[in-house]
Amino acid sequence: MQQEQKHLWDEKKNIVILLKIFFGICVVLFAVDFVVHKKAHMPWEKWPGFYAVYGLVACVILVLVAKYVLRPLVKRDEDYYE
């Protein structure tokens, strides 16, 4: 019985739809900067796509540094202190 009950994200199709919507929103958010200009404190905040690029780059750097720099430095066995 458990097998028969399909949940929302068990369908690969639904995940693809979600990803398409998600990337669609990203494109729109990026494009909108070239049409409407923002008011801001810092000059670079007015650059088109500043926040988008910063968010993307920041998170990629975050993950890469955490994975390749921090983890090798600090990772120990679970019973390290025992």
Added chain:
Amino acid sequence: MNNFLPPAAIFICGAMLIPFLPGRVKQVYVLLLPVLGLVNLLNIPMGSHFQVDFLQYHLVLGEMDRLSRVFGIIFHIISFITLIYILNFDNNTEYLAGFCYAGGALGVIMAGDLISFFFFWEFLTVSSMFLILARKTKKSVAAAFRYALVHATGGLCLLAGIIIHTTQTGSYAVAHIGLNGLGSYLIFIGFGINCAWPLLHSWLVDAYPEATIGGTVFLSAFTTKTAVYALARAYPGTTPLIWIGTAMAAFPIFYAVIENDLRRVLAYSLINQVGFMVVGIGIGTELAINGAVAHAFCDVIFKGLLFMSVGAVMYRTGKSNATDLGGLYKYMPITCACCIVGAASISAFPLFSAFISKSLIMSAAAELGLWVPWFILLFAAAGVFHHAGIKIPFFTFFGHDGDYGGEVEEAPKNMLVAMGIAAGLCIFLGSFPSFLYGILPFEVDYHPYTYGHVIGQLQLLFFSAMAFTLLMLSGIYPAEMRSLNVDADYFYRKGGKLAYVIFDSGLNGINSFVNKTVAQGWTARLSRFYSFGPGRVALAVVKPIWQLTGFGSKESITGEERFLKKYQYANFSIGSTAVFALGVLLLFILF
């Protein structure tokens, strides 16, 4: 006279009745206390109340102003929510410790003098320890012990600071202190330990995930926020705080990415959020202080909500590691929805609470042109979405091709109600900013919902999410692993062991060396010397005579032994003693 009470008294004295009440009555009573407390709090007019003379000190137990009031309100709200959340555990230790802990925090924020301030500060710390002990596992007891040691150090530092400060300035009022002189620095560091500053922070990530399910929710609300209050009161506009806060906001997110225990991920993100508040206090403008306080207010609720949702999962599955969870949206849809609201709130999505509070701090930094902190905070804001906003809900409720491996029930009703209230508040605060802005310490003239701000924030969040998606799809995202990541507590946990080894092999080494040389060596030799020395000397004189005269030559060995024994026990025959005495007398007479 007064128709109100000190807020701390309602919680602490009220809690003492709890163990004596029967089931249902107890449940109603524990929920009634924070409600009564809040009504009482809102009734207290601005100014100094409950003044007591103690020894030569003038104590003020109820110093009410806008800063104290906003912290008082949020402390009552989160107490109420957490108490609903823990009703099903019906654990007297949790109730009592929770009320005393919250009461201590209320005492701190209402204290008008440093003496009662210190008393409540320590009261808070001691009662919080019981929330960790109440888990009753070997690990939690050890963590509570380390927690106590760190906070004892912090408390002593604070006490020394208060004494020096009071002696130097003659003032023990809880007011602006600022960095000038040894006393003020010690107080600053004492606050910093409770505030989980970098390198002083590891007690938090060490102990909070070891507390009981409800205990962690309590803990996430009070200790650090009380410290934020204390900093906002005594050190607003202290420039080092900008850099301390920036570091706090930045470094924990790296740990959060690789940490496996989801409650520990939340503990790291707690430090990250407090970092924003500390920056706000460091900047010190009205906008920045408002931002710090508003963010503390929102953080208490959304961080409580996140801890509650992970706690509910832990309650049902017994697990809190990312490696053991996943796919629970099928069985715990309401918990999942609440968790997503918490995640959206901490990530500062428009219409959710942190959006209206974090932006105050960011704008304050931008106004003063503090662009380095601004960039790092923006990095931290993207990072928090990454680990708390996505990682927590994803690995708990989705992820791992959607399989936890077993069917579980939805969380108990009382937990759902608590999470529902918190989630509702997150959306309410974010959607109607004027409510929170109206109770902040200073007048607010700020509009978070501008076009540029909303679009900028959405871009930041969506493209952070895109980074997560791309890294996940490409398999670069670090796999969750069963592991432990060492942090600053390494120094005292391993250092403690090292100290033990040093003292063990060092002091015990000295001990056994001294035992061997002095107790067993010298003393024995001395004893032998006094036992046999005179005998041997006498023997050395007598032996040549024996050999010359041939006296006793047949049995010289036994003769020697008998001779030595005589000396050892001073067992001389009367005749030989008389001869000896005569000899000595003759020597005296002749010379």
